[in-house]
Amino acid sequence: MDIKLCVIGLGKMGSTLVKGFIQSKTLEREQIIGTDLFEYESEKNTNYCDIRTMSNNVQAVKESDIILLAIKPQIINKVLREISPHCENKIVISIAAGVSLHHLERALPISTKIIRAMPNTPILVGEGVIAISKNKNINDKDLNIVKEILESVGNVYLVEEYMMDTITALSGSGPAYVYIMIEALSDGGVLMGLPRELSTELAARTFLGAARMVLEEDKHPGALKDMVTSPGGTSIRGIEVLESHGIRGILMDAVKEATKRSKELNSQRGGNFD
Incomplete structure (x- = not known):
């Protein structure tokens, strides 16, 4: 080039x-x-x-x-x-x-x-x-x-360009949401007896592997979730807890509010070039 x-x-x-x-x-x-x-x-x-x-x-x-x-x-x-x-x-x-x-x-x-x-x-x-x-x-x-x-x-x-505020909220701010979730899963592992270093690495690699599955398996995230969720098993019990606390709504609201904030900030960034 x-x-x-x-x-x-x-x-x-x-x-x-x-x-x-x-x-x-x-x-x-x-x-x-x-x-x-x-x-x-x-x-x-x-x-x-x-x-x-x-x-x-x-x-x-x-x-x-x-x-x-x-x-x-x-x-x-x-x-x-x-x-x-x-x-x-x-x-x-x-x-x-x-x-x-x-x-x-x-x-x-x-x-x-x-x-x-x-x-x-x-x-x-x-x-x-x-x-x-x-x-x-x-x-x-x-x-x-x-x-x-x-x-x-x-x-x-x-x-x-009209998509940029939402993209800022989703992929721009998104790593912060993921870091919180990794930290929280690591805390859960520590709570149940895992060493912190191991717990954090397991949580991070779980996110990494799950993300690659979404990108490479050509399946809806819901279908991949069902592959992990057996009747009466551990995963469905954990999902029940997440859903009872409104995990989907929380994440959707995070993107919505971050988008609104991005638009607010952008409207404040006028320009005078004289």
Whole structure:
């Protein structure tokens, strides 16, 4: 892939993406420039897989074909004002939470090709979910390039932008729900006499295995549940307890309320680019 990529923001998500791009051999280190306000000039920064780093966003954007904004939404307007004059006909990918395509289009030149992306934290282990939506300037070639780059750290799904708030609530916040469930199952194991380390590992691997079954067996989750649930057995007794406490409603409400909160936050993120 003969492109030059600039990653603006080398925090946890930005640096993880850089690592994934290089380790997967999707891009060579020479194809990536990383910028961060607190980074020093280096032709080979050992902290970031030996990529070139600098603090000058404008210079990095001038030298790049694709700009990936891995920055917090609170500072995105400042960065957009800074780089906008140099983004003509370039691809800009934003992973800033809650910053809409419309918001980005208002700040960037009319010819800019814009992707809004929502990755979740499992990109840290190469198992991310990354939802993307695009503006009208993105053609099939552009889309394929972006997908190839992002697929090095997870599974990429092209969606309509109106779905982004719900995806944020489901796959963006979802790992937090799962961590709570893993912790709770581990507590249950400890309560009944298992050592903590073993109990946590069993709980985590149970989630991992069950998730792979859902993805690979081509069966409805309910059918897979029935495979585990024998008449009068242990699983149905445990399910009875979960259902009596409204486990389904609790999880559905979590997604609903997180979606509403995402919409509230997005409505507060207006933009003034003057």
